[in-house]
Amino acid sequence: MSNNAMVRKASSFEIVNHWALAVSFFVLAVSGYAFLFHLEGVGSVFGGFNQMRAVHNWAGVVFAVSLFLTIFHYLPVSLHFTSDDAAWFGKAGGYFSKRAAVPPQDELNAGQKLYYLVVLAAGVVISASGIVIWLRPWAKSGILLSHLLHNISFDLMVIAIPAHIYLATLANPGTFRIMVYGTVPLSWAKKRHAKWVQRMGF
Amino acid sequence: MTNHWVDVKNADVILVMGSNPAENHPISMKWVMRARERGAKLIVVDPRFTRTAAKADLYAPMRSGTDIAFLGGMIKYILDNNLYFKQYVVDYTNSSFLVNPEFKGPGQLNGLFSGYDPKTRKYDKKTWSFQMEENGIPKKDPSLRNPSCVFQLLKKHYSRYTLDKVSSITGTPKEKLEEVYKLYASTGKPDKAGTELYAMGWTQHTIGTQNIRAMCIVQLLLGNIGIAGGGINALRGESNVQGSTDHGLLFNILPGYNPVPSASIVDLKTYIDKFTPKTKDPKSVNWWGNRPKYITSYLKAIYGKAATKDNDFGYAWLPKLDEGMNGSWLVLFDQMFKGKFEGFFAWGQNPACSGANANKTRKALAKLKWMVNINLFDNETASFWKGPDMKPAEIQTEVFFLPAASSVEKEGSITNSSRLAQWRYKAIEPVGQSMPDSEIMNELYFRVKKLYQKQGGKFPAPVVNLTWDYGEKGPDGKIKHVDISLVAREINGYYLEDIIDKKATPPKQLGKKGVLCTNFVTLQADGTTSCGNWIFSGSYTQKDGKVINMMARRGKDDPTGLGFFSGWAWAWPVNRRIIYNRASVDPQGRPWDPKRAVIKWNAAKEDPNTKKPGVWEGDVPDGPAPPLAMEGGKYPFIMMATGMGAIFGPGLADGPFPEHYEALECPLEENLMSKQRINPTIKLFYDKASGVPEDIYFSCDVRFPYVATTYRVSEHWQTGVLTRHQPWQLEMQPQMFVEMSEELAKEKGIRDGDKVTVSSGRGKLWAVAIVTDRFKPFKVAGSTVHQVGMPWCFGWQYPEDGSGGESANLLTPTIGDANTMIPESKAFMVNVEKA
Amino acid sequence: MTTTNRKALLISPELCIGCRGCQTACKAWNQLPGTKTVNRGTVENPPDLTPQLYNRIRYVEMPSETSVRWLFVNQRCMHCGDAGCMKICPAPGALYRTKEGAVAFDKDKCIGCKLCVEGCPFDVPRYDEKGKIAKCHLCFDRIAYGLLPACAKTCPTGAIRYGERDALVEMAKKAGYQKVYGEMDLEGLGAIYAFRDAPKIYGYAEKPGIPESVVFWHKVLKPLSYIGLGGVVAASLIHYVAFGPKKDEEVKKDE
Known part of the structure; x- marks a missing residue:
């Protein structure tokens, strides 16, 4: 296969689901900041805080469902740690050197696995705590704890996700197209996921 | 009240006994709290630890109905420890008077005073008299040592009220009694003031009047009458109860506390002779000596031009009582129960819940042909025929309901406990077809008068001759709308002729024809003045041609700081804020307590009227006469023929000194004080031979072993007709309850919040148990006596789902006080069982 | 809290007679309906603050050396200087500080998240059938026009007094209360209490704090x-x- 040939990295379903996650997260994060810091300008974009609350809650549902749908593919992969992961960590993914060689990786490198696990954990916690705050299933107990967890998760996510965006765009040109076409040039894949390319027989 | 609401703040010790101001007169507590902030002490004596008790410095529990024993012990304590105000007692009370040597007390006669006739259950009061000097003035011993003098008799009478005996009767621990006695008696010093606040907790007993008499004696011994922060103060339970008794609400008094004549008093002269007290003591003002002026002016007010000297000013038209007839509440409903009435106006009342023995009352209503109910709302009385246990098909009573306007929908005056008549204005128009009471009366009067005019009838004169000049007449002769201010003017009175004081030199004009009277001092007995109610004369007057409604005044000045606010509205009599205030100064006119001077004699200033030196300053004095020790000086108690405060009070039916008797229903076989268990002079409605089961009572009976009392709650107004429809009030106090001690609840297996059944010989009801430490069992005569308490603000009709419960009056007995016939609803016997 | 001339309520259980005029006056002014209750074996009712009940009297019965004590304690929003409800509230303007220092609310701006209920150290805010906050607002619509709050206006004994906060603190101290509850806590409460005994007897934490x-x-x-x-x-x-x-x-x- 030519290095310029395209290999499929994500299914159409994954593309759609990822956008659902991305958009809902964006809405949630923006409205979340508006709640935290009383950003009335943001509120008015939503037509007021009352509407924004509804949007936030339902966007949360979209986010939670989408997040749930990711686990079938990504969770087993992300939980499968190998010696490659240690090696990857040893070189810090090659991000802090212009020359450092990163050992060949399978479908996801250690950073990506870790990222997924963090986002999944934070996503589960933020969704569950969000539902508790929203619906108050146990009347009085647990709300404050949920509030705390919701915000801890939020903080984690607003750190992790922008990093993810950077790494998937500017830091790795050509990556972003996965989210558009689902495919990447073979050269891109070989560089980043050599073992995967090999295993898949591209 | 001898004093007034604001004056409570001037007290050093406030005794709350027989009342519960925090719950039933919340605003009054403002002044109690003011006093406490000054360092005053609050004593509460009550069977139950009330919201008032929660604010008390000293609380003493006491079994219901034993107030006289409690106060008798206090009198003994004061006398034994020489804590009385000697000069006051000698100079201003009848303590020095010598009593008929034949007089004997309960100590000698086993609980009876001399002169008792068991057949009539009445006293011949012949021996309850004073020994007289040749000149007709009572014999006195100012040293108070004569064994026949009132003081010595008092000492002897209450010597039986030892701490042990009193504690055993009342159930109050001895040390509590002593604490209360000591603290209250501390006000016997000239510069100390003690006040007493009572209400239905004292009056609603078979010994109700004597409860108050006992306190009067305490107050006179301590020199607490007439002074600021003193007095004996009845807290009226409705905003205008004072006004209604002032204006002749009761069956036995005409407006201004003139007695209603009985049929045997055939003419005005006989009336005047009988009811005008006389004195030969020049120092006694004997104000009731003016009775002829007041009754004549009253007749002129109500019968107008038709009342002439020749027809005895219409005296014959006045309604009369049959000899010995009693028209009090209990008797009225007893007669109704016996089918003696055709019709009944239930005007602004709810007897089906408010009256004692309400089951009997409800049955009595069913005996009527018709009933007119005039009220703001439908209530248990108007709808009695569809109430519990009623068979509507068998009840023939035709009920008419006339909707009345509420107090904010009409103009007029109300008179509060302070004797303060305050003018109020209409805030909003009456709702729907409702009308002010005066308009309803106007409609009724016009129709009844027309019928009499057309058809004649047995006795038309009292109706057709009635004055009714309360506004502009329509073509049919009816007053179109009642101008209530014209009623107020009629009450104040008019000069019908020019009134000339011929005794003065030169003769002086007292009043000009057609002008409103200045005050009652100028009223005449010859028909030249009219006055609807002498004590209100001066309330709506005329000065320099200008008509002044004194009751509408809103002056806020209080120059003395004692809270008279003499420019605010108008208090009877003659805007006097503290009555008997001549007793607040010594015989020289110097205030006993210069810091709280109600009045004081200023000898340096000239009287603008008489041009003689010396004037009273401060409150309006009880008469302009100079101080007692001076020439022309007068005794302070001007309403008494002797001019003296009555420690010995021969006027009452049941004895000149209060004596402890048990309630009709009580937990004791025997009165620990004497062989006479109950008040010997009360009218008994029930006896085995001829009584009806509705009147039955059970004393010392295992079926009804617990003492009960009734009360009101802050959250509801009387029977709740005005408040049970008000969700805010109902939310706070939704259901009938019975309060009881932890000990009783344990004995009966009742827990807090349980539904229980409370029953008496007359009825039963359910209630929610409030099990509380605020009720404690009493140790009475060596054994344990439990007491419970219930409110009477609930009724079957509303709330409509029946969740409210019933009035405690289903349980109370048909028995009344010996003097007033007020029902004994504060002490009776019940049983309590878990429902 | 930086408001100058801060106003406050001084609540003195010693003066309270438990008449509950405050409960009714509050309902009258705020047009709050009465709710269906039952007698639970106590005078106290309703049993707790509700969205229709912004202040109420708690009746505390306890033994004393001589007989029994019965305390009447007005329960309501404390208008904390550092208000947990305001802190946690995500909706701007839903809870706001009036110039008198009251913590008032605007139901239109309230988003019904109910977090204020959790942020309150005194368990005060309630929410109505629409999920919107309901609590005492110090009659912001009366005090802004120089009127007394309805409860203070109706209180016959001065158990609820409204005025300059500093003056009220001083008044309480003059009346012999060495410590005024809420004088310093939470940057000073807007409802300060003259407690004769330890706050916990009256149902209040010794040191109240935001969670x-x-x-x-x-x-x-x-x-x-x-x-x-x-x-x-x-x-x-x-x-x-x-x-x-x-x-x-x-x-x-x-x-």
Whole structure:
């Protein structure tokens, strides 16, 4: 296969689901900041805080469902740690050197696995705590704890996700197209996921 | 009240006994709290630890109905420890008077005073008299040592009220009694003031009047009458109860506390002779000596031009009582129960819940042909025929309901406990077809008068001759709308002729024809003045041609700081804020307590009227006469023929000194004080031979072993007709309850919040148990006596789902006080069982 | 809280007679309906604050050396200087501080999240059938016009007094209360209490405080949310400049 040939990295379903996650997260994060810091300008974009609350809650549902749908593919992969992961960590993914060689990786490198696990954990916690705050299933107990967890998760996510965006765009040109076409040039894949390319027989 | 609401703040010790101001007169507590902030002490004596008790410095529990024993012990304590105000007692009370040597007390006669006739259950009061000097003035011993003098008799009478005996009767621990006695008696010093606040907790007993008499004696011994922060103060339970008794609400008094004549008093002269007290003591003002002026002016007010000297000013038209007839509440409903009435106006009342023995009352209503109910709302009385246990098909009573306007929908005056008549204005128009009471009366009067005019009838004169000049007449002769201010003017009175004081030199004009009277001092007995109610004369007057409604005044000045606010509205009599205030100064006119001077004699200033030196300053004095020790000086108690405060009070039916008797229903076989268990002079409605089961009572009976009392709650107004429809009030106090001690609840297996059944010989009801430490069992005569308490603000009709419960009056007995016939609803016997 | 001339309520259980005029007056002014209750074996009713009940009297019965004590304690919003409800509230203007220092609310702006219920150290805010906050607002619509709050206006004994906060603190101290509850706590409460005994007897915590998690959230998590975000963005930029992107071509060279 030519290095310029395209290999499929994500299914159409994954593309759609990822956008659902991305958009809902964006809405949630923006409205979340508006709640935290009383950003009335943001509120008015939503037509007021009352509407924004509804949007936030339902966007949360979209986010939670989408997040749930990711686990079938990504969770087993992300939980499968190998010696490659240690090696990857040893070189810090090659991000802090212009020359450092990163050992060949399978479908996801250690950073990506870790990222997924963090986002999944934070996503589960933020969704569950969000539902508790929203619906108050146990009347009085647990709300404050949920509030705390919701915000801890939020903080984690607003750190992790922008990093993810950077790494998937500017830091790795050509990556972003996965989210558009689902495919990447073979050269891109070989560089980043050599073992995967090999295993898949591209 | 001898004093007034604001004056409570001037007290050093406030005794709350027989009342519960925090719950039933919340605003009054403002002044109690003011006093406490000054360092005053609050004593509460009550069977139950009330919201008032929660604010008390000293609380003493006491079994219901034993107030006289409690106060008798206090009198003994004061006398034994020489804590009385000697000069006051000698100079201003009848303590020095010598009593008929034949007089004997309960100590000698086993609980009876001399002169008792068991057949009539009445006293011949012949021996309850004073020994007289040749000149007709009572014999006195100012040293108070004569064994026949009132003081010595008092000492002897209450010597039986030892701490042990009193504690055993009342159930109050001895040390509590002593604490209360000591603290209250501390006000016997000239510069100390003690006040007493009572209400239905004292009056609603078979010994109700004597409860108050006992306190009067305490107050006179301590020199607490007439002074600021003193007095004996009845807290009226409705905003205008004072006004209604002032204006002749009761069956036995005409407006201004003139007695209603009985049929045997055939003419005005006989009336005047009988009811005008006389004195030969020049120092006694004997104000009731003016009775002829007041009754004549009253007749002129109500019968107008038709009342002439020749027809005895219409005296014959006045309604009369049959000899010995009693028209009090209990008797009225007893007669109704016996089918003696055709019709009944239930005007602004709810007897089906408010009256004692309400089951009997409800049955009595069913005996009527018709009933007119005039009220703001439908209530248990108007709808009695569809109430519990009623068979509507068998009840023939035709009920008419006339909707009345509420107090904010009409103009007029109300008179509060302070004797303060305050003018109020209409805030909003009456709702729907409702009308002010005066308009309803106007409609009724016009129709009844027309019928009499057309058809004649047995006795038309009292109706057709009635004055009714309360506004502009329509073509049919009816007053179109009642101008209530014209009623107020009629009450104040008019000069019908020019009134000339011929005794003065030169003769002086007292009043000009057609002008409103200045005050009652100028009223005449010859028909030249009219006055609807002498004590209100001066309330709506005329000065320099200008008509002044004194009751509408809103002056806020209080120059003395004692809270008279003499420019605010108008208090009877003659805007006097503290009555008997001549007793607040010594015989020289110097205030006993210069810091709280109600009045004081200023000898340096000239009287603008008489041009003689010396004037009273401060409150309006009880008469302009100079101080007692001076020439022309007068005794302070001007309403008494002797001019003296009555420690010995021969006027009452049941004895000149209060004596402890048990309630009709009580937990004791025997009165620990004497062989006479109950008040010997009360009218008994029930006896085995001829009584009806509705009147039955059970004393010392295992079926009804617990003492009960009734009360009101802050959250509801009387029977709740005005408040049970008000969700805010109902939310706070939704259901009938019975309060009881932890000990009783344990004995009966009742827990807090349980539904229980409370029953008496007359009825039963359910209630929610409030099990509380605020009720404690009493140790009475060596054994344990439990007491419970219930409110009477609930009724079957509303709330409509029946969740409210019933009035405690289903349980109370048909028995009344010996003097007033007020029902004994504060002490009776019940049983309590878990429902 | 920085409001000058702060107003407050001085509540003196010693003066309270438990008449509950305050409960009714509050309902009258705020047009709150009565609710269906039952007698639970006590005078106290309703049993707790509700969205239709902004203040109420708690009746505390306890034994004393001589007989029994019965305390009447007005329960209501304390109008904290440092208000937990305001702190946690995500909706601007839903809870706000009036110029008198009251913590008032605007139901239109309230988003019904109910977090204020959790943020309150005194368990005061309630929410109505629409999920909107309901609590005492110090009659912001009366005091703004110089009127007394309805409860203070109706109180016959001065158990609820409204006025300048400093003056009320001084008044209580003059009346012999060495410690005025809420004088300093939570940057000073707007409802201060003249307690004769330990606050817990009256049902109040000795040292009231906003829940620790809310404080942690406010002090740490909230700033972290923008510091973190900003940090990541900044770090990405620096990284981009310092190391640049990973280029596929380099793969060849490396190999």
